Amino acid sequence: MAPSVLISALxxxxxxxxxxxxxxxxxxxxxTMISSRAMRxxxxxxxxxxxxxxxxxxxGVAVATTVGHEVIVEQAVTLPVILAALVSAITWNVITWLxxxxxxSSHALxxxxxxxxxxxxxxxxxxxxxxxxxxAALFFSPVLGLLAGYLIMNLVLFLVRGASPRVNWLFKxxxxxxxxxxxxxxxxxxxxxxxxIITMGLVxxxxxxxxxxxxxxxxxxAGAMSxxxxxxxxxxxxxxxxxxxxxxxxxxxxxxxxxxxxxxxAGLLGGPVSTTQVVSSAVMGVGAAERLSKVRWHVAxxxxxxxxxxxxxxxxxAALLHWAMLYLWQM
Numbered sequence: 001m002a003p004s005v006l007i008s009a010l011x012x013x014x015x016x017x018x019x020x021x022x023x024x025x026x027x028x029x030x031x032t033m034i035s036s037r038a039m040r041x042x043x044x045x046x047x048x049x050x051x052x053x054x055x056x057x058x059x060g061v062a063v064a065t066t067v068g069h070e071v072i073v074e075q076a077v078t079l080p081v082i083l084a085a086l087v088s089a090i091t092w093n094v095i096t097w098l099x100x101x102x103x104x105s106s107h108a109l110x111x112x113x114x115x116x117x118x119x120x121x122x123x124x125x126x127x128x129x130x131x132x133x134x135x136a137a138l139f140f141s142p143v144l145g146l147l148a149g150y151l152i153m154n155l156v157l158f159l160v161r162g163a164s165p166r167v168n169w170l171f172k173x174x175x176x177x178x179x180x181x182x183x184x185x186x187x188x189x190x191x192x193x194x195x196x197i198i199t200m201g202l203v204x205x206x207x208x209x210x211x212x213x214x215x216x217x218x219x220x221x222a223g224a225m226s227x228x229x230x231x232x233x234x235x236x237x238x239x240x241x242x243x244x245x246x247x248x249x250x251x252x253x254x255x256x257x258x259x260x261x262x263x264x265x266a267g268l269l270g271g272p273v274s275t276t277q278v279v280s281s282a283v284m285g286v287g288a289a290e291r292l293s294k295v296r297w298h299v300a301x302x303x304x305x306x307x308x309x310x311x312x313x314x315x316x317x318a319a320l321l322h323w324a325m326l327y328l329w330q331m
Contacts, residue, residue: 006079010201013086015224018194020093021105022052022228025190025275029183029229032252032283038175047176048183049230053222055187056195059267063189066270067196069211070130071110076117077204080325082197085112088318096306104274107310109193110134115315116322137271141262142281142307149258149285156254157289171249178256183229185264186275191225193272251286258282277307 029052030044039047072081089108096103117125160167195213198221202208259279266273 007201007205007207010079010082010086011198011220013083013090014194014198014201015220017086017090017093017105017109017197018191018221018224019228020090020097021190021194022049022225023231024093024097024103024105025186025229029179029186029275029279031279032247032255033175033179035247035252038172038249038252039179044179045230048179049226051180051183052187052191052229053226055184055189056191056218056222058184059188059264063192063267063270063272064196064199064213065211066130066134067109067193067272069196069200070127071113071134072117072125073121073127074203076121076125077200078120079201079204080322081113081116081120082201082204084116084318084322084325085109086197087321088112088115088314091317092310092314103306103310104138104276105190106138106193106272106274107307108314109197110138110272111311111314112318114311115318118315119319119322120326133270134272137266137269137273138277141266141271141273142277144262145258145278145281146285146288148262149255149282150289151285152258153250153254153286153289156250160250168249171253175249175252175256178253178260181260182256182263182279185260185267187222187225189263189267189273190275191221192267194221194224247283251283254286255279255282258286274307 029048030039030041033039033044034041038044086109089105089112092103092108093105114126114131195217198217199208199211199213202214202217203211208214259275259282262278262282263273263275
């Protein structure tokens with residue numbers, strides 16, 4: 001098969017993953033804003049989509065470099081490995097979307113890369129230092145989201161103590177800015193993961209001499225992510241927007257500030273984080289700040305189980321897909 005055809009196939013599948021990532025994660029950006037009635041659903045999604053598109057151009061591509069250059073060794077970066085990782089992550093995203101369970105596209109992609117690379121080249125294909133950096137960002141960011149949500153909510157409640165119910169108007173209006181910041185941070189972090197994957201493929205096939213993300217890759221990935229966000233994953237919006245507890249304007253405002261700070265901070269440091277995890281944990285932290293019994297913790301248990309399963313399941317699926325691709329390739 002001609003290299004140009006393979007590259008076209010890689011870019012197409014990567015953009016499908018990017019679109020589904022935006023579609024899947026749109027719930028994280030707009031759920032609290034919609035549930036607190038700060039903005040109409042369609043307006044919220046369109047505003048977020050525009051901000052998602054701008055994010056990668058404003059905050060650089062440090063995350064793309066981490067994902068594409070620091071997880072597996074250069075020799076293991078082959079088209080079958082990359083394609084198996086992408087198809088595995090897409091499959092997991094679709095399954096969790098159908099079940100209405102917020103899961104991590106980042107975890108799915110990393111799991112797929114590890115599974116395909118290890119089955120092809122063994123465990124020596126893994127760059128331990130880079131992997132630890134990725135796993136630290138993925139696993140510690142929800143803890144930061146939970147704690148920061150708890151602390152910031154207590155601070156907000158202290159500042160508005162004794163205020164009249166009219167303060168809810170302020171929290172509703174302020175969510176236009178906080179949701180914009182959250183969407184910018186999400187676009188700057190999540191779209192870069194697909195940029196890293198595409199650039200890996202371009203280097204592996206000799207189209208690029210070194211790992212450097214081309215401008216057209218940034219443009220395509222930002223566009224695919226924003227389009228997915230604009231169309232919205234309504235099943236997951238219902239989960240994040242109402243199943244934990246009844247979201248009021250103060251909850252939406254505080255959750256969005258918390259999530260934006262954690263996600264943007266990680267993105268500037270080159271740490272790929274799961275927006276799903278950060279927003280979900282921030283929602284729980286904000287609710288727990290009022291009272292622990294406010295949060296429906298059994299919903300949180302279901303989501304945590306999806307987080308735990310994502311990497312091993314996608315790694316196994318990618319390993320099977322990689323084996324099948326090599327088998328078909330040799331026929």
